[in-house]
Amino acid sequence: MPRPGAALLLCLLLLSLPEPPAAESSFQLPAPQNMTIYSYNYQNLLRWAPVKVDNGSVLYTVQYSTMACDCWEEINCTNITKTECNFTHPNIKSFWTITLRVRAELGQVKSVWVETNTFVADQNTTIGPPVIVNVDSTPDSLFLSFVPPVKEDTLQYLVRYWEKSTNKQHETEWTKNTRIGLLNLKQLTEYCFQIRAKVHILHDNIGPLSKTDCHRTAANDATRAGFVVIIFVAATVTVVFSAIVCFLFIQKFHQVIKYWFQPPFKMPPHIEEYLKDPGMPVLEELQNNCAEEDPWDSLSVVSNAEGSQALVKDTLNTHVHSDSRSTESGKNFITLR
Ligand SMILES: *[C@@H]1O[C@H](CO)[C@@H](O)[C@H](O)[C@H]1NC(C)=O
Ligand SMILES: *[C@@H]1O[C@H](CO)[C@@H](O)[C@H](O)[C@H]1NC(C)=O
Ligand SMILES: *[C@@H]1O[C@H](CO)[C@@H](O)[C@H](O)[C@H]1NC(C)=O
Ligand SMILES: *[C@@H]1O[C@H](CO)[C@@H](O)[C@H](O)[C@H]1NC(C)=O
Ligand SMILES: *[C@@H]1O[C@H](CO)[C@@H](O)[C@H](O)[C@H]1NC(C)=O
Ligand SMILES: *[C@@H]1O[C@H](CO)[C@@H](O)[C@H](O)[C@H]1NC(C)=O
Numbered sequence: 001m002p003r004p005g006a007a008l009l010l011c012l013l014l015l016s017l018p019e020p021p022a023a024e025s026s027f028q029l030p031a032p033q034n035m036t037i038y039s040y041n042y043q044n045l046l047r048w049a050p051v052k053v054d055n056g057s058v059l060y061t062v063q064y065s066t067m068a069c070d071c072w073e074e075i076n077c078t079n080i081t082k083t084e085c086n087f088t089h090p091n092i093k094s095f096w097t098i099t100l101r102v103r104a105e106l107g108q109v110k111s112v113w114v115e116t117n118t119f120v121a122d123q124n125t126t127i128g129p130p131v132i133v134n135v136d137s138t139p140d141s142l143f144l145s146f147v148p149p150v151k152e153d154t155l156q157y158l159v160r161y162w163e164k165s166t167n168k169q170h171e172t173e174w175t176k177n178t179r180i181g182l183l184n185l186k187q188l189t190e191y192c193f194q195i196r197a198k199v200h201i202l203h204d205n206i207g208p209l210s211k212t213d214c215h216r217t218a219a220n221d222a223t224r225a226g227f228v229v230i231i232f233v234a235a236t237v238t239v240v241f242s243a244i245v246c247f248l249f250i251q252k253f254h255q256v257i258k259y260w261f262q263p264p265f266k267m268p269p270h271i272e273e274y275l276k277d278p279g280m281p282v283l284e285e286l287q288n289n290c291a292e293e294d295p296w297d298s299l300s301v302v303s304n305a306e307g308s309q310a311l312v313k314d315t316l317n318t319h320v321h322s323d324s325r326s327t328e329s330g331k332n333f334i335t336l337r
Helices: 004-017 019-025 221-252 254-263 269-276 279-291 322-329
Strands: 033-040 045-051 059-066 084-086 098-106 130-136 141-147 155-163 169-171 179-182 189-199 213-216 296-304 309-317 334-336
Touching: 019 141, 045 098, 141 155, 141 189, 155 179, 179 189, 189 279, 221 254
Parallel strands: none
Antiparallel strands: 033 045, 045 084, 059 098, 130 141, 141 179, 155 169, 155 189, 189 213, 296 309, 309 334
16 A cells, blocks of 8 residues: 555655755844834934844844835845944935835844834834024014925925914914915914924825924014103103202202302402403492492302303393383492303
8 A cells, every 4th residue: 555655655755845944943033123223314323233143243134125126135234243234325315115124133043033114204204393594574474494304305394473472473484485474463473383394195194393492572663652752752751850850959059059059259360350440330330339338239259150151240230120220220239251
C-alpha cells in the first residue's frame, strides 16, 4: 500500500517546508516599535524606539511606497544608526498618500518590516501659525501683516479677535492675503487677536492658533482735536492761576519784597540834573509850591526792579483840589519816565 506512505511523506514534506523560515525567525531581530511621524510645516520626520541588543550597533533602513506603485523606494535612510529619518524630500509630493516601513539589521540578522499608517503631508502636517510682523492701527481698524509659515499656494489665513475687556470673540473670513483688516472697531480700545493658517484642499487641514497679541486702535480726528483743546485749556488755566497766585503773593508781601530786593532809592543823575535846570519852570513851581505849603501831599516812587528794563517811574502826586490854581496849571502833575 504505497498510498499511505506517500501521503505520510507528503505530509512530512509539507511540515518540513516552513521549517527553514521558522528556524531563521528565531534568530530574527525584534522589529522597531512605536513608529511615529512628526510633521510640522511640511518638515516630515519618522521616529521609532531603538531595538536593544546586547552588543553591536543595529542599523535601520526606511523605505516608502505610494498608492500608484506596489513597490518600495529608498529615501537616504538606509543602514542608518539613528532612530529617526527625515523624509522631507521634493520627490515625495505633499498630496501623495504614502506608507513608510522600517527594518532593523544586525550583521546578517534582520527584523521584519514594520509599516506606518498612510501619510498625506497636506492632511497630516501641522501648519504652524503665521508670524505677525506689523500691525497698523486706525481709529476703527487694525491691519495685521504677517509672513506665511511655508511657501504653499494652498494656504489660507484667519484671525480670531476680541475686545480685551469683553472677550466676545469674532473671526474674519479665510483669506489668501497676508494682510488682514479687523474692521468696525472702537477707537482707542485694546483688541487681542490670534491667527492661524490652514491647508485648503479636499479636507481642510486647520493649524493651531498663534499666541495672543494685543494692540490698541488709534484715536479719531475729533478725539484728537478734543485732546488738543483740553491740553490747551489746562495749560491756559495753569498759567492764569499761577499769575493770580503770583500777583496775590506780591500784593501781600509787597513791603517785604521791596525791602529785600530793592536798594534804597537814589534819583538817577540825569533826572536830578533835569530837575535842577534853572530854565525849567518845573523846579521853580515845585519850590514855590513847597514854600507856599501847597498840598504836595505824597511822593510815591515805584520802581519795578524785577523787570529787565529797569523801568523807573516817578510820580508826583498831588491832591487835586478844586481851587483854581491847581486846575490852571497842569504842571502840578509830573510824570517822568
Ligand atoms: C512604546 O510606547 C509605549 C507607550 O508610549 C511604551 O509603553 C513603550 O515602552 C514603548 N516601547 C518602546 C520600545 O519604547
Ligand atoms: C558580541 O560581542 C562579542 C565580543 O565583543 C563578539 O564576540 C560577538 O560576536 C558579538 N555578538 C554579536 C551578535 O555581534
Ligand atoms: C543623504 O544623507 C547623507 C548623510 O546624511 C548626505 O550627505 C546626503 O547629501 C544625502 N543625500 C540626499 C540626496 O539627501
Ligand atoms: C546596507 O548594509 C547591508 C549589510 O549590512 C549591505 O548589504 C548593503 O549594501 C548596505 N546598503 C547600503 C546602501 O550601504
Ligand atoms: C529635513 O530635510 C529638509 C530637506 O532636506 C531640510 O530642509 C530640513 O532642515 C531637515 N530637517 C531636519 C530636522 O533635519
Ligand atoms: C494622517 O491623517 C489621517 C486622517 O486624519 C489619519 O487617519 C492617519 O492616521 C494620519 N497619518 C499618520 C501617519 O498619522
